[in-house]
Amino acid sequence: VGEIFAIKIEPELRFLVFGKGPEPIAFSALTQSAGFETTLLSPDFPSLEPAQNMSCKTVEIKKPCIPSGLSADSRTAIVLFFHDHDWEPPILIKALKTPAFYIGAQGSQRARDTRFAALRKMHVTSDDLIRLKGPIGMIASARDPRTLAISVLAEIISEGTSVAL
Secondary structure, three states: OOOOOOOOOOOEEEEEEEEEEEEHHHHHHHHHHOOEEEEEEEOOHHHHHHHHHHHOOEEEOOOOOOOOOOOOOOOEEEEEEOHHHHHHHHHHEEEEEEOEEEEEOOOOHHHHHHHHHHHOOOOHHHHHHHEEEEEOOOOOOOHHHHHHHHHHHHHHHHHHHHOOO
16 A cells, blocks of 8 residues: 556657668668668669568658658657768757757767867857767678668667666
């Protein structure tokens, strides 16, 4: 009598994956096969087609943005896999305004520094930049798309298990 039993049920992680080329395809295939809700957004149909073939949600984007119909919550990871880093700042600015628990972009330390400089010029605050991960993944300098995908998913799951709702 007087005791309370509490259970905490956390919703599954969700993924918004942006990019072009083999890396977003490999990452989306991995998250989709693991049973996570995944949406791949790309300006490149050859990047979208394999994801469509495995029943992954896809959205073709014509410009660097997060489409108005998509939302991110505290269990959402937003991951960018662009080699053309010019696509990143407009997407990242919108991503940083969401409660997504993980926001990251592929690239080297030099790419990260260039990305941060571009975002600072767009008046992104240091507090927001702290939320941005990059280089992403647990394996430094992973080059193979599958290895990178596993490395990034491991990092995200590690962070996702410690996210407080």
